[in-house]
Amino acid sequence: MSATTAENIRITDLANPVLTEMQKGALAFAAANPTTLTPEAVLAAAQAQTGLSDFGPGDFRERLAVWMRAGDNDAELSAVGRGSLFSEAVRLASNRLQLEDTVRRHPEILDIPIERPLILAGLPRSGTTYTLQLMSADPRLRSLPHWEAVRPIAAPWIKDGHDSRHDLCAAEWAQTDAIMPYIKMIHEFSPDHISEDIELQGLDFGGYYFEWIAHVPEWRDYQFAYDATPILRYVRKAMQVLSWQKGPNRWVSKCPQHMEQLPAVRGAFPDSYVVINHRDPVASIQSAITGIAYGARLTRTRVDMRGIAQYWIDRYERLLRACVRDRDLIDASQSYDLYFHELMADPFGQLERVYAGAQVPFDQQTRDAFQQAIDHNKRGKHGQLVYNLREDFGIEPAAIRERFQFYYDRFPDVRIEVK
Template identity: 30%
Template sequence: MERPPANVRPAWWLKPVNGLLAPFEGRFGGEGSFDAALRAASSRSGLPWPPDEPFLSGMKVLHDAWQAAPDLTPLGRFSLQTEIRRRLERRLRMLHLLDARPEIAAQTVDRPVFITGLPRTGTTFAHGLLARHVRGRAPMLWELLNPVPDTGRPGERKVSRRERLAAARTQVRGTHAAGPGFGAIHPMHPLEPEECIFLLPHGLNSHILAHVPDYRAWLERRDATPDYVYLKQQLQALQWGRPARRWVLKSPWHLSNVDVLLSVFPDAVVVLTDRDPARAMASWASMTEAGRRLHCHGADPRQIGREWVDIWAGAAESARRVRAGQGPGRFLDLPYDELTSDPLGAAERVWQSLGEEFDPESRARTLAYTRRDRRESPGGHKYGLGRYGLTAEEVRAAFGPDPTGSAAALAHDGA
């Protein structure tokens, strides 16, 4: 099989370590491992589990799908089991916080800004750019990994800010050590804004790490409203006791759930990025292959290409339908070409469209961000559609001439 590009090759040491761990692989998963994760979440937090259906049932669906993936490495199995435990611990702490402080759930999440669009269309850069406004606030990676403040409940194991920062640093260093080229694909830093997908318990991002088609089918027929209610609760926890600012949030994964997002956040504004889907899908397939190879014995590039074009074309079509039924002002367009050629002007246009003054301090902070070098690897990210069995013509045909619905929306708004 063709050797993968440097960006998607795992570190040399993963193979011998997986070989050493193979005899003990059964300890990382299998029968009883979900109950073990429940116990671990309770033990680490010092908090007991209250009744929590259907959240736990849904989390078990993901757990079982990951554990059933036939090509997981021992390290991959351990990593995914650890991720299940993290999500359970976060949920347990959140339940106790809301019980101890019910006033948190009454807070207003005022006019949040959600940046979404096809992946690899500039959403990360747009997020960092718009987050520099003095009225905006984007969650940092360290906050997303541990968003729930201490509840003060008896027996609770408190987690200091220093511990939360250290945990985020450890996770980032581990990712970069296992996948040396990953920083060129998606730079991550504990003190930088990151995707709010970390606050959603479910999503097709879980399908990157291992091929779980049954989980994908389960997601596609499921109502995502409880996930977005939970997202709102965690944002309320993060803003509790702090000065009020507008949340600036980002994830391509919102694209398939824009209707749910707007029902849970009725005064939200959605900023849609746009780029040639052929370029976006080539970059996305490369990122997916990198994630898959960190957790699995191998990855089929052509299967990745075919499947994800189908997934993202469906998400884009869903967003187009939702947008067509909304009034002016609910969606703003941020094309990739404008974002990269005139980022300061793009930020000013978006914030003024959001009804906020682009004051001198916001301008200076935004300009400073545009001048930073965010690359983690001087070699850059290398990718191409051919490796994934796709052509530019096929991809563009799958998405149509207007993936985000911008042309139709502009015509509607001007009517």
């Protein structure tokens, strides 16, 4: 249910969802087809699906085991949530098998340089997606459209000379949109939408993607105990394969989790140019947890509004503290702090500064490409959700802001949006 004013949409049943018939059907189907969350089941399914057996370096197996154990221990993960977790793990394992098979047959792939990539970090809902959409319009830069992110290896999907991946992704997006129509206002997953490199981290069973599906503090804590550099080196390997399939080999990519991975980003991509997006964390949080609460009508057995807020406020604090701690490890000549309000006011001016720092020419062709992307990616093109921390989550914005004062102190140009 929602209340609508012009293009503004307020979801009024977050805590007590009123399910559509399609949502009820999805829950019923999942309940009738229960899922076993074990690493053995995931790997066996991937092998059966692809006909391949070589997963490459085996260090990922420990991470996969933690994924599955943490998900299995989530007592309020619904049948849909368990099914989603399993199917995503099988997809990633299948993609890994195909990637390793491609490298085995074409070892020259590992000689392809990934030249001076532009890597974006920043909180979820802080303008990273908008920045990436614009920069991906530059044909000199390689990016990862969603249709390619979910099926990165082309060969298995080419039938009679036609690459079926875009068509499959479009059908999947249409189904998602039909079941959860407000998702596109939160995070679009249409085929041509540019994806995060969290998809590539997932090939090595790393990254915080899993945290958006299930309540898995065990996985969160496991990540903090280990260096993410090897996982990001696997991302580089995936980029080599993707550039071999279709160039160029200078990448632009992003992931909000890079805020807590800055040393690992430098370790895996020492010649990268890092752009860190900054936005009022309260604005980012209210958007993110509203989206999580909306999705919970399918993935959770109950919607715990306070629990969602508590977990993600803590998670944001970890991201922000790591960013404050590590920001100065990246030289000013190889990085740029991009503020949300400045990006929205003057996208051309901000991106010209980014390009200057990254030593990429910014000419009229670049401007024209960006203008087309701006016209195509207008904020609120699907409608705009209305957020209310006080009414929906019982939280005062000032309380969050006080908790994050260390971030405002370090980046005083961040403009307060939610009061």
